[in-house]
Amino acid sequence: xxxxAFIGLGNMGNPMAANLVKAGFSVHGxxxxxxxxxxxxxxxxxxxxxxxxxxxxADAVVTMLPAGKHVLSVHENxxxxxxxxxxxxxxxxxxxxxxxxxxxxxxxxxLLSVDAPVSGGTGGATAGTLTFMAGGSKEAFAAAEPVxxxxxxxxxxxxxxxxxxxxxxxxxxxxxxxxIGVSEAFVLAEKLGLSHQALFDVASxxxxxxxxxxxxxxxxxxxxxxxxxxxxxxxFAASLMLKDLKLAQEAAQASGAVTPLGAEAAQLYALxxxxxxxxxxxxxxxxxxxxx
Ligand code: NAD
Numbered sequence: 458x459x460x461x462a463f464i465g466l467g468n469m470g471n472p473m474a475a476n477l478v479k480a481g482f483s484v485h486g487x488x489x490x491x492x493x494x495x496x497x498x499x500x501x502x503x504x505x506x507x508x509x510x511x512x513x514x515a516d517a518v519v520t521m522l523p524a525g526k527h528v529l530s531v532h533e534n535x536x537x538x539x540x541x542x543x544x545x546x547x548x549x550x551x552x553x554x555x556x557x558x559x560x561x562x563x564x565x566x567x568l569l570s571v572d573a574p575v576s577g578g579t580g581g582a583t584a585g586t587l588t589f590m591a592g593g594s595k596e597a598f599a600a601a602e603p604v605x606x607x608x609x610x611x612x613x614x615x616x617x618x619x620x621x622x623x624x625x626x627x628x629x630x631x632x633x634x635x636x637i638g639v640s641e642a643f644v645l646a647e648k649l650g651l652s653h654q655a656l657f658d659v660a661s662x663x664x665x666x667x668x669x670x671x672x673x674x675x676x677x678x679x680x681x682x683x684x685x686x687x688x689x690x691x692x693f694a695a696s697l698m699l700k701d702l703k704l705a706q707e708a709a710q711a712s713g714a715v716t717p718l719g720a721e722a723a724q725l726y727a728l729x730x731x732x733x734x735x736x737x738x739x740x741x742x743x744x745x746x747x748x749x
Contacts, residue, residue, distance in 0.1 A: 460485060461604060462515035464508050464531055465549070466493045469575070470521035472582040473548070473608045475500035477519075479585075480607030487511040509538045517544040517604045524700075525555030532559050536566040544569045544600045548589070552704050553619045553626070554711065560593065560618035569597040572618065573605060574625040578693055586610035590628075592620035626708055629701035633722040633739070635669040640743035643676050647747075653678050675740040689741035696735035699726040 459482055463474040466488040477484050478501035486502040487510070488494055494504045505511040512518050512535045522528050528547050539545065545563045547556065547570075556572040563570035571593035581587040589605050589612045591598055598614045605612050615624040642665065646656045657679035661671045674680035684692040702723035709716040729735075729745050 459483070459516045459604075460514050462486070462505075462508075462511040462518040463497075463502065463521070464488070464511060464518065464535070465521035465523075465527075466490075466497045466502070467521065467523075468579050469548075469582045470519075471496050471500065472579065473519070473521060473587070474502050476582075476585040476607045477604075478502060482604075482607075485511045485515060508535050512539050515539065515543060517546060517600070519546045519548055519604070522547075522549045524549070525551035528559055529555055529562070532562045536562050536568060539566065539568055541567045542569070544571070544597065544604070546571045546573050546601055546604065548573050548575055550574045550625055550701060550704070551622060553622045553708050556592065556622040557619045569594070569600050570618070571597045571601040572621040573601060573612075574621050575608075576625065576628065577610065578691075581610065582608070584610075589613070590615050590621040590624040592616055592618055592622065592624075622704075623708070626701055626705040629698065630705040630716065630719045630722070632669065633698055633702050633726065634718045635667045636673070636675065636740055637722055637725060637742060637746075639665075639667065639669040640675045640740070640746050643743060644746045669740075673740055675743040684738035684740055685743070689738040689744070691736070692738035692740070694736055695726055695729050695739045695741065698739040699723065699730050699735070702726055 461477055461482045461484050463484055463486045466486050474484050474486055484502045485505050486497045487505050487508050498504050520531055528549050528551050545568050547559055560570045571591050573589045573591045575587040575589055577587040585608055587609050589609050591614050615621050653676045674683045675685050677685045705719050706723050729742055
């Protein structure tokens, strides 16, 4: 049986590790928070005393941590203790530069490595239907696929080191901008006396069509499953959207890309979060645009 170490058993990591257990892997887990370890144990994860103990016998290690600084510090700590030729997968959402540094750490210690951030949120993590965006060599990707599969609906090899993180922040920049655009259109429709349903019926089947309207409509009614129908309970929290938009802006500045709408979206979500709405769904930005 392949042994997988899972480090970072939070909102995403715990259900992901549970799906690896269900698929028949032996999973050795570690997190700094005892409460999260208790949940992991209940899911069949073998809880270890620290990260080094968790990775010692592992054929593959998955990290699911808050940000680049946590990933680099954990990877620097564990790389030398891992089996030679083992696989190191980071599924956290982090900046492209840190992702490339994590690959360099792995390479230095003779490990295969993949950056494989996800979209699909805690719902997708629980259902095992996450989309993985992977960056790394062909060999590393081939080794990662069977590990990612029990957690995935879709796995896309996006290119070399850092390409997974690049795809993730580009996609979420589109999402942040499009959600604001769709929300502005609904606010304008309200002022013009046009019903939500009428705008939805037209825009969802014409040139305004996009995921933010057809699957995640920011006003209640037209798409019953969208967070607008449950007072913007996430879903995908505005604070996480802000994190991804900030990563996109850092990358744009570092690479010289011109992204004025991405910058504006980051500012609007920063304001929304500063007003105390960081833990609401990101589609709640429509209320902010109404001046509420
Ligand atoms: P979380 O805060 O719930 O989990 C992170 C976990 O890492 C925590 O349990 C924390 O204790 C642990 N941790 C931190 N430093 C550690 C260390 N040194 N050693 C061991 N454990 C450590 O966050 P989350 O929602 O699970 O998100 C994890 C990552 O996934 C983030 O990068 C996030 O941006 C990304 N992500 C989250 C979602 C979502 O909907 N929650 C969706 C897509 C991507």
